[in-house]
Amino acid sequence: MALLTVDNLSVTFTGNNQRPVRAVDGVSFGMDEGEVLGLVGESGCGKSVTSLALMGLLPTRGVEVGGRVHFDGTDVLSLPSRRLRDMRGSQLAMIFQDPLSSLNPVVPIGRQVTETLRRHKGMRGRAARDRAAELLDRVGIPDPARRLTEYPHQLSGGMRQRALIAMAVACAPRLLIADEPTTALDVTIQAQILDLLGELARSEGTSLLMITHDLGVVAGLCDNINVLYAGRVIEVSSRKQLFASPHHPYTAGLLGSVPRLDAPRGEALTPIRGSINDTIDWDDGCAFAPRCDHYTMECLTGTPELVRAGEGHQHRCVNPVNLDPGSAHADRPDPVAEGGNVR
Amino acid sequence: MFRYIVKRLLQLIPALFGLSILLFFWLRLLPGGPENTLLPDDASAQQREALRESLGLNEPIIVQYGLFLERLGNFDFGNSLQTGRPVMDEFTTRFPATAELAIAAMLIAVCVGIPLGYFAARKRGSFLDSSAVAGSLLGICIPVFFLAAMLKVVFAEKLGWLPSAFRLDAGARFTEITGFRVLDSVLTGEFDVTASALGHLILPGLALSSIPLAVITRMTRASVLEVLGQDYVRTAESKGLQPTVVRTRHVLRNAMLPVITAIGLLTGSLLAGAVLTESVFAFGGIGSFIYESTQQRDYPAILGFLMLIAIIYVVVNLLVDLSYTLFDPRVRVR
Numbered sequence: 001m002a003l004l005t006v007d008n009l010s011v012t013f014t015g016n017n018q019r020p021v022r023a024v025d026g027v028s029f030g031m032d033e034g035e036v037l038g039l040v041g042e043s044g045c046g047k048s049v050t051s052l053a054l055m056g057l058l059p060t061r062g063v064e065v066g067g068r069v070h071f072d073g074t075d076v077l078s079l080p081s082r083r084l085r086d087m088r089g090s091q092l093a094m095i096f097q098d099p100l101s102s103l104n105p106v107v108p109i110g111r112q113v114t115e116t117l118r119r120h121k122g123m124r125g126r127a128a129r130d131r132a133a134e135l136l137d138r139v140g141i142p143d144p145a146r147r148l149t150e151y152p153h154q155l156s157g158g159m160r161q162r163a164l165i166a167m168a169v170a171c172a173p174r175l176l177i178a179d180e181p182t183t184a185l186d187v188t189i190q191a192q193i194l195d196l197l198g199e200l201a202r203s204e205g206t207s208l209l210m211i212t213h214d215l216g217v218v219a220g221l222c223d224n225i226n227v228l229y230a231g232r233v234i235e236v237s238s239r240k241q242l243f244a245s246p247h248h249p250y251t252a253g254l255l256g257s258v259p260r261l262d263a264p265r266g267e268a269l270t271p272i273r274g275s276i277n278d279t280i281d282w283d284d285g286c287a288f289a290p291r292c293d294h295y296t297m298e299c300l301t302g303t304p305e306l307v308r309a310g311e312g313h314q315h316r317c318v319n320p321v322n323l324d325p326g327s328a329h330a331d332r333p334d335p336v337a338e339g340g341n342v343r
Numbered sequence: 344m345f346r347y348i349v350k351r352l353l354q355l356i357p358a359l360f361g362l363s364i365l366l367f368f369w370l371r372l373l374p375g376g377p378e379n380t381l382l383p384d385d386a387s388a389q390q391r392e393a394l395r396e397s398l399g400l401n402e403p404i405i406v407q408y409g410l411f412l413e414r415l416g417n418f419d420f421g422n423s424l425q426t427g428r429p430v431m432d433e434f435t436t437r438f439p440a441t442a443e444l445a446i447a448a449m450l451i452a453v454c455v456g457i458p459l460g461y462f463a464a465r466k467r468g469s470f471l472d473s474s475a476v477a478g479s480l481l482g483i484c485i486p487v488f489f490l491a492a493m494l495k496v497v498f499a500e501k502l503g504w505l506p507s508a509f510r511l512d513a514g515a516r517f518t519e520i521t522g523f524r525v526l527d528s529v530l531t532g533e534f535d536v537t538a539s540a541l542g543h544l545i546l547p548g549l550a551l552s553s554i555p556l557a558v559i560t561r562m563t564r565a566s567v568l569e570v571l572g573q574d575y576v577r578t579a580e581s582k583g584l585q586p587t588v589v590r591t592r593h594v595l596r597n598a599m600l601p602v603i604t605a606i607g608l609l610t611g612s613l614l615a616g617a618v619l620t621e622s623v624f625a626f627g628g629i630g631s632f633i634y635e636s637t638q639q640r641d642y643p644a645i646l647g648f649l650m651l652i653a654i655i656y657v658v659v660n661l662l663v664d665l666s667y668t669l670f671d672p673r674v675r676v677r
Contacts, residue, residue, distance in 0.1 A: 055581055057577060057580055057581060084583075085583040085584075085585070086583060087583065088580070088581055088582065088583035089581065089582035089583035089584070090583060093581065093582075094581045096574060096577070096578060096581075098574060101573065101574040101575065102574040102575055102577070102578045103575055103578065104575040104578075104579065104592070104593050104596075104597065105575070105597065105671075105672075105673060106596050106597055106600075106670065106671055106672060106673075107592060107593070107596070108672075111592075115579075115582065115584060115588065115592070116582045116583075116584075119582065119583060119584055119585065119588075120583065151672040151673070153672070153673050164578070167578075167582065168581075
């Protein structure tokens, strides 16, 4: 049975006197025990909001959450806050983007690790401290006993992220959500942290949900990848298939905009036109259409469905591409001029 | 740490030196002089001149300043012109009253302001929140002397709930040890005196606390609101910690940092605010004495008192800065 099932999850922010903003618009995916899943998309596509919704960490005021999230058979979204707290940190854990701002600046690292152990494992005093030192050692922090007494500002960026990881894995959670865990780090440290996460997930059998905008991050780590665009999953695939033959033009565009070492000298990167703000409502058609090089009028007739295109490979596109991410249609109609509802 | 304290105290010397120059020459710019206030109105010109001469006021002002500095080297601020007693003695007998009042006011401000600001932030937009915001605006706007007079009229004179003046009930017997009446009476076990001293502190304490209370409430509210949106609070919640742990260890500890700095700065302003409050309640601290001294052109007393207040202000701020290092490891001194 799947460990995590997300079914038609939607998150809408309803500010005072403001038009509601739908950040996540019917996201569905599943994760098996021990699976490493990548959730990929650019800024503003709903990745982080999805992860916060899974953890039950969204603010209660001004946010409407719809759909279902089942974790090990329990409906997370309808769980009373007390039960949810019992689950957070022990069954479900999360690693955040910016390790400096995610650590409490006035509490020693050790205390921030032991408070989780104390809460969920009932460990006290020396036992908790010893376990915390073991955890720091496990995530590759040298001289862990000394580090326990230090404060976040005394650690380097990479060490801080390792400490956050130690806190997250302290109670051996079954699902670890990592929200852009390497974005705030140096490139050299990024690789180390990714290796550590992959190694932890595989050795402990923890499922890892890797949320990132960086295809390079998922390339080396994830078994399967979901690509998100404007609050919806637009492509589901194994890592191998996705990189070999992306079906959705957006995925193809993302891959085309990644620098490659084996590209000929002087070849320019191919960016995706426009920004995520150039979108239309999913109800009116494909949200990516205004930026797409492959769209036809068919793209503007209602929501495209997620369709199967091979073993474990799905895409939400009426004009899927296969192997040639660079090809462009010459005489494409302008979806805005054709009456598409541009948000 | 020790070096830091010594450094801070050494910094005090040039500051006090500058302050003494400023005050010394400034005071002399005030019209009139002690010969007009100390002598009866019908005193002759010769008598006035003789007094000026005997006080050394006819020397060139630079020489007077030099003499002042020379005495200062021996921690001697001279004698008060009004009472004839050494300024230092006048200060030490009066300071406990002001300190007691300032401490009472600060305790009220901290004990009410921090919880009020915290809950206003937690219940942002609620009735409690808007009342706290409006109330603190009022607290800053109302002049202290006006508030003091109103409290005195309503609670002491009309309702008669609390005493209207002095530090103790008339005829109360007490043993003086430190001059802090509440402390002394607790030490000697004279608890009826403690009760009386506390009762006399309530109204002036409330009046004097209005500004620090308003500032602390506002600062706590703003600071808690800011901390509630910080990533580390979300991290703490993602660990499934109990709400009380999140609120105290993660929210309140961080939110208190700017408030502590504010408390240090406000303590200084309390010494100034005490002048007015003490006058209204005839409290007999340094405030009313400074006021009297200014009226009488009691140069040595004003100068000495203001410089001693400056020293106390610096020491209090040093203590606050040192306590700050306990709360914020990032500024810990080596």
